[in-house]
Amino acid sequence: MDCSIDWIGTHWAMVSGDEQRLINLIHKLKEQYPDEVTIQYEPANNHGMIVAMVPRKWIRIQPPRRMSDEQRAQSAARLRQYREKNDQFAASGGSDDKQ
Secondary structure, eight states, rough: OOOOEETTTTEEEEEOOHHHHHHHHHHHHHOTTTOOOOOEEOOOGGGTTTEEEEEGGGGOOOOOOOOOHHHHHHHHHHHHHHHHHHHHHHHTOOOSSOO
């Protein structure tokens, strides 16, 4: 598994890789932003590697989020409340009684 990012000037980045997740993402972005994504080489013609130009501002490295045990517990409680509320809504047939 290889992935490479090369800065091309101040506005563009050349992205290449052989991971299916990256290949799918590049194709999806090409459909959504045809003027901003240029696929240089398709995996079928390039030993399984896609090579594409994308806007440089799309590239970022994001470290994992650090949470204290207290923050994790608060987040879990919020998620639990959200799920309970949605389960109740679905059980009522999806009707909102606020009419």
